[in-house]
Amino acid sequence: MRYILLILAILAISPLKAENIKWSNDLWKSIEKAKESKKSVLVYMTMDNCRYCTMMENNTWKDNSVISYVNKNFIPVRLKYGINSEIKLFKVKGFPQTAIVKSNTVVLKKAGFIQPRNLLEILSKNK
Numbered sequence: 234m235r236y237i238l239l240i241l242a243i244l245a246i247s248p249l250k251a252e253n254i255k256w257s258n259d260l261w262k263s264i265e266k267a268k269e270s271k272k273s274v275l276v277y278m279t280m281d282n283c284r285y286c287t288m289m290e291n292n293t294w295k296d297n298s299v300i301s302y303v304n305k306n307f308i309p310v311r312l313k314y315g316i317n318s319e320i321k322l323f324k325v326k327g328f329p330q331t332a333i334v335k336s337n338t339v340v341l342k343k344a345g346f347i348q349p350r351n352l353l354e355i356l357s358k359n360k
Contacts, residue, residue: 254294254303256311260319264337267308273340273360275307278323278330280314285346286329296349306360307333333359 257263260276267274277294279286293299303309312320314328323332327344331352334340341359 252300252304254300254309256309258311258313258317260310260312260317263308263310264334267334268336270308272306272308274334275303275309275356276312276323276330276332276334277309278312278314278320278325278328278332280328283328288346289329293347293349293352299349299352302353302356306356331355335359 256277257266260274263274277289279290314320314325320330323330323339323342325344329346330342330344331347332339332342333356341355343355347355
């Protein structure tokens with residue numbers, strides 16, 4: 234009984250789970266929304282059975298600082314290889330791929346896993 238009370242006490246004082254990134258899977262609607270809001274589009278391209286994609290999703294995209302910064306400053310889009318044909322427009326050579334689109338222009342493309350602190354630095358220079 235003591236252990237159950239201890240677990241309940243820990244759960245009660247633990248911070249609530251952070252919100253998630255508000256991903257869209259529609260690049261064209263996101264570009265229109267970005268124009269209206271005067272924000273850039275953050276495009277994350279992923280595929281199944283990709284080790285570094287899984288690392289991005291389990292680490293970088295779940296980091297509270299990244300979640301907050303992306304949701305506040307970008308229109309985030311998640312495209313999946315084999316489902317979203319728009320990936321071809323980015324001429325992706327490896328996954329995961331992260332891109333920033335401003336005014337219909339790709340201003341940054343980066344392949345591979347990106348640590349949360351590195352992504353925040355990249356995003357702050359390209360928002």
